[in-house]
Amino acid sequence: MFTFLHAADIHLDSPLRGLEGYADAPVAQLRQATRRAFDNLIDLAIEEQVAFVLLSGDLYDGDWKDYNTGLYFIDRISRLRKENIRVFLASGNHDAASQISKALRLPDNVHHFSTKQPETKLLEDLGVAVHGQGYHTRALAENIARNYPQALPHYLNIGLLHTSLTGRQGHEPYAPCSLDDLKAKGYDYWALGHVHMREEVSQSPWIVFPGNIQGRHIHEAGPKGATLVRVEEGRIAAVEHRDLDVLRWYLCRVDLTNCATMDLVLDAVRQAMEAEQANAEGRPLAIRLQLVGTSPLHAELYRDSAALTEEFRGLAAGLGELWLEKVQFATQRPVALAADLGEETPMAELVRAIDRLDFAPTALMELVPEIGVLQSKLPPELLHEGGLVSNDPPSQANGLREKIKEMLLARLLGQGGSR
Numbered sequence: 001m002f003t004f005l006h007a008a009d010i011h012l013d014s015p016l017r018g019l020e021g022y023a024d025a026p027v028a029q030l031r032q033a034t035r036r037a038f039d040n041l042i043d044l045a046i047e048e049q050v051a052f053v054l055l056s057g058d059l060y061d062g063d064w065k066d067y068n069t070g071l072y073f074i075d076r077i078s079r080l081r082k083e084n085i086r087v088f089l090a091s092g093n094h095d096a097a098s099q100i101s102k103a104l105r106l107p108d109n110v111h112h113f114s115t116k117q118p119e120t121k122l123l124e125d126l127g128v129a130v131h132g133q134g135y136h137t138r139a140l141a142e143n144i145a146r147n148y149p150q151a152l153p154h155y156l157n158i159g160l161l162h163t164s165l166t167g168r169q170g171h172e173p174y175a176p177c178s179l180d181d182l183k184a185k186g187y188d189y190w191a192l193g194h195v196h197m198r199e200e201v202s203q204s205p206w207i208v209f210p211g212n213i214q215g216r217h218i219h220e221a222g223p224k225g226a227t228l229v230r231v232e233e234g235r236i237a238a239v240e241h242r243d244l245d246v247l248r249w250y251l252c253r254v255d256l257t258n259c260a261t262m263d264l265v266l267d268a269v270r271q272a273m274e275a276e277q278a279n280a281e282g283r284p285l286a287i288r289l290q291l292v293g294t295s296p297l298h299a300e301l302y303r304d305s306a307a308l309t310e311e312f313r314g315l316a317a318g319l320g321e322l323w324l325e326k327v328q329f330a331t332q333r334p335v336a337l338a339a340d341l342g343e344e345t346p347m348a349e350l351v352r353a354i355d356r357l358d359f360a361p362t363a364l365m366e367l368v369p370e371i372g373v374l375q376s377k378l379p380p381e382l383l384h385e386g387g388l389v390s391n392d393p394p395s396q397a398n399g400l401r402e403k404i405k406e407m408l409l410a411r412l413l414g415q416g417g418s419r
């Protein structure tokens, strides 16, 4: 009986993007997060006395800024060396040979797979054959899996590969291959990397994306870690996820349908945040709050979104170790407006005109001198989202257009009652 650990997409020292605009972001914590999560991986390997660790690509986020990234890695790997734990490494698109200009000799418990052709390493003491190949270039378009050797008889066969398989949303189509390509090799376990969301693609044979070990932004939300595999009598006996992340991202959706007052809205948001905190088992959190539902307070929410956002930040700060990255106002109006206002009133006509508005956000900006009054009514965070002035993809522009319409309507219809 022995165990091994499978991790991927460590993205060590990954830079922080888009956090400059946040005065209250826990920058130091975020910057250190990939290293602290990797420390957890090393601790887990030693605690579990695993036989070896597999790292299936994108260990580095890109070329090292200086040698510190490499020195850090060597230091931690040498901890494993003292424990007789071996490490198998295959580079991915981010740390492809062509992307990394600096290099350091690695300790002798590490095997870094060739980027020219598949290689096989035999662990005779365990009866294990590990097959792998790394990327020589970033945009690897070939199906390299096809060239992997067939399973060796009388060994437990493991394949290391950084791949998007036949395609995974949000991931570049690198080293594409089909499930059948992998199954045809007759291996016991395919240790994949590249897709940052954990996925057990198959259990017979085992084909696993462990996901990355630390979320770096809201699109990498939820628990993150590595996969621990138990081998008994030459067969895979158990495969389980272990959390390693030191800071967790959550998309927190709060339905405000039943909140008739602002106090109830604040209560609902606080409760939702507390629930996420309980799930995170003491880890600091970075939360994006999304307010949804058909809300009787729809108009007020849009009108006061800037002040409310600060109110929510205050709630988060009060809970401790919880950072509110962004608040998305996405509630719906409770009634059809035009009907509510009557057919013939000037107000109804104006509402219908806004509803029919079909502008490109960039065109809106060109119109701004003429609609300066309207612009001054848009909350600052909307203008700062970059959506109005950047060339966002169309779907995002559509969302923004709807948001602006809602805001105009809210301004138009929100009667007095300032908070």
Ligand SMILES: [Mn+2]
Binding pocket: 057, 058, 092, 093, 094, 162, 193, 194, 195
């Ligand atoms: Mn990758």
